[in-house]
Amino acid sequence: MRQFSMIDFVALTTALQYTVLLVILALAFGTPLALLMALLRTSRAAIPRWATAFVLQLVQGIPLLALLMFFYFGLPVFLGVQIPPLVAVTVAFTIYTAVFLGEIWRGGIEAVKQTQWEAAASLGISRWQQFRYVIAPQAMKIALPATVGFLVQLIKGTSLAAVVGFVELTRAGQLVSAATFQPLLVYSVVAAVYFAICFPLTLWSRNLEARLNGSR
Amino acid sequence: MGNLNFRPLWRYQDAIIEGIITTLWLTLIATLAGLIIGTICAVVLRRGPKPIRYLIYTYIEVIRNTPPLIQIFIVFFVFPGFGVRLDPFPAASIALSLYFGAYASEIIRSGLDSIPRSQVEAGHCLGLSSLQVFVHVVLGPALRNIYPSITSQIVLVLLGTSIASQISTEELFHTAGFIDSRTFRSFEVYALIALIYVLLVTAFRLLFALIGRVAFRWPTRR
Numbered sequence: 158m159r160q161f162s163m164i165d166f167v168a169l170t171t172a173l174q175y176t177v178l179l180v181i182l183a184l185a186f187g188t189p190l191a192l193l194m195a196l197l198r199t200s201r202a203a204i205p206r207w208a209t210a211f212v213l214q215l216v217q218g219i220p221l222l223a224l225l226m227f228f229y230f231g232l233p234v235f236l237g238v239q240i241p242p243l244v245a246v247t248v249a250f251t252i253y254t255a256v257f258l259g260e261i262w263r264g265g266i267e268a269v270k271q272t273q274w275e276a277a278a279s280l281g282i283s284r285w286q287q288f289r290y291v292i293a294p295q296a297m298k299i300a301l302p303a304t305v306g307f308l309v310q311l312i313k314g315t316s317l318a319a320v321v322g323f324v325e326l327t328r329a330g331q332l333v334s335a336a337t338f339q340p341l342l343v344y345s346v347v348a349a350v351y352f353a354i355c356f357p358l359t360l361w362s363r364n365l366e367a368r369l370n371g372s373r
Numbered sequence: 374m375g376n377l378n379f380r381p382l383w384r385y386q387d388a389i390i391e392g393i394i395t396t397l398w399l400t401l402i403a404t405l406a407g408l409i410i411g412t413i414c415a416v417v418l419r420r421g422p423k424p425i426r427y428l429i430y431t432y433i434e435v436i437r438n439t440p441p442l443i444q445i446f447i448v449f450f451v452f453p454g455f456g457v458r459l460d461p462f463p464a465a466s467i468a469l470s471l472y473f474g475a476y477a478s479e480i481i482r483s484g485l486d487s488i489p490r491s492q493v494e495a496g497h498c499l500g501l502s503s504l505q506v507f508v509h510v511v512l513g514p515a516l517r518n519i520y521p522s523i524t525s526q527i528v529l530v531l532l533g534t535s536i537a538s539q540i541s542t543e544e545l546f547h548t549a550g551f552i553d554s555r556t557f558r559s560f561e562v563y564a565l566i567a568l569i570y571v572l573l574v575t576a577f578r579l580l581f582a583l584i585g586r587v588a589f590r591w592p593t594r595r
Contacts, residue, residue: 218571220535222546227563230553235377235560309438316440320539327442340450348439348447355438 161342165333172329173350179315179325180308182247187254194259196288199266209259216256222317224249229321246318253314258307265300266292302369305362309355316351326350381556382565385548392548393569399465399534399544404527406470411477418482429478436475442536444468449540465537465544473530480526484519485511517589524581528574535570545569 197205198213216224229245269292277287319328330347334340382389414429421429436444448468452459459467488511496510538547549566553559 214575215571218532218574219567220532220546220570222535222538223549223563223567223570226549227560227567231560231563234557313438313440316442317536319442327440330443330446341447341454344443344446344450348435348443351439351443352435356434359434359438 159337161333161337161339161346165337165343166346168333169326169329169347169350172324173326175323175325176312176315176327179246179250179318179323180312183250183254183311183315184308186247186251187258190251190255191258191262194255195262195266198259198263213256213260216252217260221249221253221314222320224253225317225321242321242323246321246323250311250315250318254307254311257310258304261303261307262296262300264303265296268299269295298369302362302366305358305365309358309362312355312358313351377561378558379561379565381558382552382561385552385555388548388551389545389565389569392543392545393573395462395542395544396531396534396546396573399462399469399537399542400527400531402466403469403473403530403534406466407473407477407530408523410470410474411479411481414474414478415481415485418478419485432471433475433478436472437479441468441472441533442539444472445536445540461537461540461542464540465534465542469530469534469537472533473526476526477523480519480522481515483522484515487518488515520581520585520589524578524585527581528577531573531577532570 194209194212197209200206225246228240228249229242233240233245273291273295274287277291278284282290315325316327318325319331322328324332326347330343334343337343414433418426418429445465445468448471449459449461449464452464492510492514493506496506501509534544535546537544538550541547543551545566549562553562556562
């Protein structure tokens with residue numbers, strides 16, 4: 158048995174890189190899909206609205222943990238192929254990001270008054286241009302605090318990748334804890350690292366929200 | 374491409390039902406305890422002494438900015454440090470209650486803040502006692518304002534109970550792992566369990582919508 162030492166702390170911070178990597182991958186693949194979700198959800202046509210509402214109900218009704226397990230254990234067995242852990246985990250977090258962020262952005266788009274669409278339409282620009290130049294800038298401003306808030310959710314959510322054995326911060330914590338027999342200390346350090354990342358983001362989100370409400 | 378076969382799972386219906394019941398218990402305990410914690414914190418944050426207010430503020434921020442998985446580990450491992458052996462179920466209940474309590478106190482606080490002072494003064498002018506004012510003028514309308522956010526947070530707690538499986542609480546998600554290890558039908562197991570969660574969440578949402586409609590009928594909608 159050995160004590161928790163500097164080496165273990167280095168191991169944790171190294172693993173933190175993979176937490177960051179997961180967040181970046183989830184955002185890289187998830188945000189375009191989230192935009193698509195938001196656009197389809199606010200579409201004038203009924204079928205895309207219903208289809209995306211169904212996807213939303215489905216994904217929001219499944220624990221993130223189950224989503225991860227499904228893509229890590231379930232799907233590869235069914236398809237009969239090997240899927241690398243990073244790919245499986247990325248797919249799960251991408252879907253998670255697309256659905257939850259898409260819903261936040263839908264709220265932002267719908268918070269912009271209908272008259273803005275009409276005013277834009279009266280300028281004779283196309284529907285896409287109406288969105289791109291008139292609605293999106295306003296919606297972005299409205300949705301920014303909640304988007305930053307979601308980022309905190311996503312960072313915390315990546316801890317679940319530990320469950321399928323992907324070595325990010327939480328998994329590294331489990332390994333160090335098993336090696337040192339000091340779970341309380343190790344998990345407190347891990348929690349502190351998460352807190353150090355998430356708390357500034359939370360403050361930023363709150364600040365943005367206060368400023369947004371002030372400017373109205 | 375494999376073939377789908379849900380039949381091997383049928384034998385485990387008892388385990389699945391027990392898992393669902395444990396999941397629902399965890400959700401219920403965390404909801405009730407969390408609401409109590411949240412109400413106390415919200416009230417103390419408004420008019421408590423400063424050191425206690427800072428303590429509560431720290432509690433809320435720590436819970437909201439760290440992963441629930443880590444929280445559940447810490448609760449599970451903190452008690453043996455004091456020589457008390459805690460079973461997974463009570464440990465998970467405590468962790469989830471503390472988790473929901475932090476979110477609930479923020480929501481309840483915003484609900485109390487949403488009632489303008491003038492409304493309280495109006496209540497006093499009508500000759501209501503302080504308690505009557507708190508119950509009828511502040512709490513009632515505040516509850517109506519926060520009902521949507523509280524109920525969607527409860528749904529998140531229901532989904533969050535799945536992480537209790539990681540300290541081997543035998544709830545629904547733990548059952549999934551158990552059946553998977555016996556049948557090796559990973560795809561079918563996780564698809565089925567995901568579907569059960571979706572159904573539970575849908576049932577919860579419908580129930581909350583129904584309760585909301587009955588409980589907040591008065592006064593007529595603005």
